[in-house]
Structure formats: structure tokens, C-alpha cells
Amino acid sequence: MKELHEFHVDSTRYLDDHGKPLGDLPTQARDLHRTLAAYRHMVLIRTFDSKTIALQRTGKCGTYPSVLGHEVIGTAVGQSMAKTDVLVPYYRDQAAHILRGVSLKEMLLYWGGDERGSSWENCREDLPIAVPIATQCCHAVGVASAFRIRGEDRAVVCCVGDGGTSKGDFLESINLAGAWHLPVVFVVINNQWAISTPRSIQCGAETIAQKAIGAGLPGHIVDGNDYFSVTEAIEYALERAHGGKGASVIEAVTYRLGDHTTADDATRYRDAEELKKAWEKDGVKRLQNYLHDSGHWDADQEKQLQADCRETVETAVEEYLAMEPEPPTAMMDYLFETLPAALHDQRDRLADKHRARSGQGGGA
């Protein structure tokens, strides 16, 4: 038998579980300023996360998906993208969104049941959070096609979970990205769990990254809790995309340290011992250890950072809670650019009802 093609999937890891370099670090590690900014951001996101869960538990926010265990990947994505690139997210990309320019208040509004939470004052071209699994992958290749059609030097980063890679949307999109040579980086955030379905029964392939090969794309695995591995891989893939070399798939392996959402109870299906082991690989602590060991971080700085993050988050929460809901008529005002005549009656009735029942204007 003759071997026609040979494929391989690489993986990288630079820091061990305790933040000790396993060998030479990539060039990105020389930028201390950036590494410190990454760590500060991860702590901010973790502070925001625990506060939002607390808000949900006290009835001040809706169902919310914790970002715990995903901070490193999102931070690397947010830091690596050019401002003119476009982020096409799933729903656990808090760390990337905030770096792109979404405010904590906007993030709270979205999960707090207010459409204004996706109207974003900054990063106007980034796609909003996608809740239906993997559907965003198709948008990503559409955005990338627009760049290609117009001949623009821009790239797309599309995030998706491990469960999402089972869907046609992901497979069809990487297939198109390969066929059309599109400037996209697919970041698969493999946190081992799709709600209660473990990675082991999500797919029979040894790795998710190898799905890229079937689409004619390079697939690469990184330790999703190793800031340097993730950063290097995303920067390299973005460089390829910008350089006209096409799309890539990165499988960033991590662990969902929280429940799927605040409506979930992972103790129903997950072993406590497994979770404990996953905490030992925590990427935020790992980067803190690295900075500490290399003499760039100390307990006082940590204390100050924690206090600063709490203050930043509290301010955002106050702003969020102080915002009045939109008038009910807003539910019709953004359906079309101009409300069709056929819907004027319904909007008027909605406004009248609201006025009569609340003694308020109703936004009409």
C-alpha cells in the first residue's frame, strides 16, 4: 500500500502547572508589560465573574455562564487581535470582549436581560454573543469573506466550545475557510464539558484539532491554561491569516471550573476529585506564580490589584443597577430599520397599555 498523505497535530506547553518554565519561553514572554497586563486582566475577569454569580443568586442578574477556567484563553485572544480584526464569540468570552472594548456594564446588561447589552459603544463590528451553539462559525466565515472580497488586510477570530465542534456549523465553516482560503482563526475552547456531556463521548477523535485536517487547515493544540502557549499560537495563526495564508484551528485545552451556567449543578454529573485536580492546573494562579518567581509580582501588588478589581467591578455593577429598563415599545423599535405600517397598531397598543398600567410614557 502506498501512503499518499501524512498529517500531524502539534501541541505546545511552556509553563508547568506551577508556572515553572519547561524550557525556553516564546518571544511573547519578553514583553513583561503585556504579561503583567494579561495577569491583571485575568484577575479583573475573575472578580467580575464571582460578582455576577452573586448578583444572579440575589435576583439581580439572569442566568449567567461562569468564565472560570477560560480567562487565559480569552485574554490571549483579546490581546492578540488587531483593533480592526473582528471577534466572533460564543457565550463564554468575557475576557476577550472586555479587552476588545465591551464594558463590564454592557456585559452585565446582556446577562441581566437587556438588549442594550449588545449595542456596544466600542468594537462596533464584533459580532454579539452567540447562544445557539456553533452558529457563529458561519458568521465568521461570512465576515472573513467580506474582507477577502474587499481586499482588506483584516482577520477574524471565532471562538467555539468543544461541544460546538460536533455541530455542522463548525464543520461546514472550517470546510469553507479551507476551500476559500479565508482569514479566520477558529479557537476551540475545549473545557471538557458540554453541560453534562464529557469530551470523551462528544467525539471519537483523539483530538479536536485534527478536525481541521479534514478541512485542509492546520490544527494545533495548546495548553489553555498556559498564557504563553495560547498567545503564541493565536499570534501565529493571526499572522498567517493576515499574510494571506488562510485559516487555522487552535484547540485550547482547559477545564470548566464552574457550573455550565448559574442554572446548572455540575455536582450531578462531575466527580469532585476531577474538579480538584483541574484547579491545580488553573491558568491564572499559574501566571501569578510565574510572575512571582521571576521577581515581578509580590503580595502587596496582589492585594492592591484585588482591591482595584473589586472597585472597578462595583462601579460597573452600580451603573448597571441604576439603569432603567427600556420602555416596552423598544421591543418593536429595532425589529426593522423602519417599523412597517402593519405593525403600527401593535406598537400603539403596547404603548397605551404600558401608559395605562404604569402611569408612564411608554416611549411612544
Next chain:
Amino acid sequence: MNASAQKAVDKQKAGEVKEVTLVEAVNMALAWEMEHDEHVVVLGEDIATNGGVFRATVGLKERFGFKRVMDTPLAENLIAGTAIGMATQGLRPVAEFQFMGFIYAGMEQIVSHAARMRNRTRGRLHCPLVYRAPFGGGIHAPEHHSESTEALFAHVPGLRVVIPSSPQRAYGLLLAAIRNPDPVVFLEPKRIYRAVTQSVADNGEALPLDTCYTLREGDDVTLISWGASILETLQAADKLAEQGISTEVIDVATISPLDRETLLCSVAKTGRAVIVHEACRNGGVGAEIAASIAEAAFLDLQAPIVRVTGYDTIMPYYRNEQAYLPHVEDIVEAVEQVIAL
């Protein structure tokens, strides 16, 4: 400028008048808009080199290049979603689904994203795109190639659902759909793709959306229809006229959002309404129209509203498709029934 030169300019301005079929009018509208708006791109299966299985996109790749006329891989969900990504970038994609029977793979993208993008971003992003699909029976096509499921889309807030019934309206409504800043599902009645020709001025003039078209004025009964069934409805109107029954024929054209005003005004005049559509009856757009008339014009009615529709069953294969489709006689009988009351 001498007289003949002036005449040439005037002619160009008025647009070359061509005698075309409905599918040729679709092609003309696409070509006009691609010529005049560089943001317009078309994508779909077999649409570029082959010009589409019905030839709706023939010649576009040669004129506008493969960057704007794109053969996609065979994945309808991908086509629906890719168009959304393009639209958020300010392009105006016109995506073709080869047959309506294959559009369902794209339903999640259409319903959960295209229809909602403007609303969920409070206008930050929007989807100025058109999803084209040939639909309906009567052409001896294989299984899955003959259904009329327009009601599925009419039920979705945020979508416009537009159905032309003649070459002129195909041209004008498709131009309007492409220029519309919101998503439009544009369903083309393939049974009449080549049934008739009409003179269409290729002048880039769009026709208004969200409005019914009154094709024939009359006093005794309002006949309401859309798509290919307009053909039989007009033929029935001719036959009824011979019997001395005066019918008003309305082409709904945009089935969502629905121009109730025109329908109600007509029923106020005639006091009778017969609704004709090829789709199943249960939960069809005819039901929405009947309910709207009953709600707002009950006292104008001199007879119950009658629907002439397909049956609530799976579209039969082609040996029996004629037994499923509404015919001229069915419409005539329905009108005779309401006139007798």
C-alpha cells in the same frame, strides 16, 4: 445634443424594455443591482459557472467576477450563516437556496440570527440580505422539490417574506428586497418561472414592499392570492366575469408584514373574500388573512370567508400533484358558493 442622441439618452434612462419570463426578470434585477451597487454579492450552490439550476444567475460570474458571484460548498446552513456574516460587514448578499425544500438546514441561521441581528444589537449591526428560493409544485419535480412552506417564514418576526407573481413584479420586488436594509426571504414560484413573458423596463425601478397589488378591480368578491396561484386566480376571474360576477383580484406579494389595509378596504367594498394558496391550509397565511378580515371587517361580510388551498397532507409525488394543487374550477366553485349566500 441632437435629437437622435437625446433619444438614445432618454431610452437608456427609461431602461431597455425586454420581453422576459419571471426567471429572466430575476436575472435582470440581480445584474442591474450588481452593476449599480458594488456591495451586492451573490452566493449559492451551482450559481456561478453553471448560472444556477434554473439559470437565474446566468452570466453574472462573467460580468462581475468570482469574488462577487460565489459557488459555495453544498451546505445550506453555511450559506444562510455566511450571508449573515457578510451582511454585518455592509455587503448586500443575495443567497440562493436551490429549492425551498432544502432551506430548512438554514432555518436556525435565518430565524435565530438573520431575523434578530438588528434587534439584539439595538441597531449596531443589521442584515441587509436576501434569501432567494424557488418554491411550489406543478413542474413534475422529485420529492422535496414542490412544497410551499412560506407560512414558516411569515411566522418569524424580523423577516420580510416577498413572493412575486409576474416578471414585472419579480424585477421590481427583487430590486426592493436587495435595497431593503433588513432580511428578506424572496420566494420564487417556479411553476411560473417560464409560464408567461412580460415587457419589463430594465431601468432599476423597484416596486414597493409591504403592500398588496390589486390586479383587477371588481365589486362582488375579493380574490386574495400570491405566487403561482395568481395565474389560476386571474383565469377564474375571467370565467366568473363571463357569468356576470365581478371579482377584485389582489396579489398579496409581501405575505409578511401583511398589508391588511388593502385587503380590508376591498372586503368592505365586496363583502366577500376567497383566499387561494397552494400551501397546506392548516396554519397557512390564508388563516392569518381570514382571521384579520374576521376581526376587523366582520360586519362587512355577507358570506363566510372561504379558502381554496392545498390539502393538509404531504405534497404528493408528481403523478398526483395536480390533484393537490388548487385549480381554476376550485376557485370558481368557491366564488359561486359565497355568491349564493
